Amino acid sequence: MISAHGLTKTIGQRTLWEELDVTVNSGEMMAVRGPSGSGKSTLLNCLGLLEPLTAGHVLIQGANTTSYNQRQQRIFRRDTLGYLFQNYALIENTSIHDNLTVAGGENRKLSRTEKHKVYEEALEHVGLTGRSRDLVYELSGGEQQRVALARLLVKKPVFILADEPTGALDDDNADMVISTLRYLAEKGASILIATHNDHVESRCDTSLVLESRALVP
Ligand SMILES: Nc1ncnc2c1ncn2[C@@H]1O[C@H](COP(=O)(O)OP(=O)(O)OP(=O)(O)O)[C@@H](O)[C@H]1O
Numbered sequence: 001m002i003s004a005h006g007l008t009k010t011i012g013q014r015t016l017w018e019e020l021d022v023t024v025n026s027g028e029m030m031a032v033r034g035p036s037g038s039g040k041s042t043l044l045n046c047l048g049l050l051e052p053l054t055a056g057h058v059l060i061q062g063a064n065t066t067s068y069n070q071r072q073q074r075i076f077r078r079d080t081l082g083y084l085f086q087n088y089a090l091i092e093n094t095s096i097h098d099n100l101t102v103a104g105g106e107n108r109k110l111s112r113t114e115k116h117k118v119y120e121e122a123l124e125h126v127g128l129t130g131r132s133r134d135l136v137y138e139l140s141g142g143e144q145q146r147v148a149l150a151r152l153l154v155k156k157p158v159f160i161l162a163d164e165p166t167g168a169l170d171d172d173n174a175d176m177v178i179s180t181l182r183y184l185a186e187k188g189a190s191i192l193i194a195t196h197n198d199h200v201e202s203r204c205d206t207s208l209v210l211e212s213r214a215l216v217p
Pocket of ligand 1 (some may be wrong): 011034036038040041194
């Protein structure tokens with residue numbers, strides 16, 4: 001579960017959002033909506049500890065992540081956080097298999113044989129059975145997003161941030177993204193999805209709408 005209170009982000013003279021409260025229970029998906037520039041990606045980045053909040057605090061599974069030092073942040077990103085991007089964010093010049101090996105999470109403690117089984121199950125789940133030696137840069141966009149989903153299935157993060165994950169995909173691949181995220185929610189994850197897509201929002205449990213805010217004079 002994520003429970004965040006009083007979130008404020010100011011960049012230069014501009015306050016993107018102020019005194020925001022965000023709660024996503026374990027098992028839930030929340031859509032983050034709002035016009036372009038309203039700060040959806042920035043909110044996700046702040047919750048993922050990729051950039052600092054101006055104010056507010058965040059509890060994830062009861063731990064106050066806002067007070068984490070750099071080492072704790074690294075461990076959080078390695079073990080707790082899963083990220084899904086519009087541009088897939090894979091290591092493009094290597095194989096699908098190699099991209100799964102960097103998934104992190106509890107998985108890294110498994111034996112080689114056990115890992116292989118986990119990878120194959122994840123690839124089967126996203127319709128890429130037997131493709132683990134394929135090179136990422138030779139895959140279509142939809143297939144690359146399936147690899148990114150497989151990486152999440154391998155890692156099983158309890159907190160997932162998805163930034164426009166269906167923005168560049170056709171309907172079938174977009175459905176694959178949402179149904180896989182739903183599967184991960186059913187396994188206990190809390191998920192935030194920044195999206196412009198009404199259909200994606202309709203598949204979420206709750207919505208958070210950010211407003212476009214004018215520049216402070
Ligand atoms: N590091 C930064 N330095 C300066 N401005 C920034 C920085 N990060 C974000 N911004 C600005 O903050 C605003 C919000 O950006 P953000 O990408 O979070 O919006 P968004 O709602 O995700 O937009 P979109 O829907 O177009 O992806 C934008 O005007 C952006 O230019």
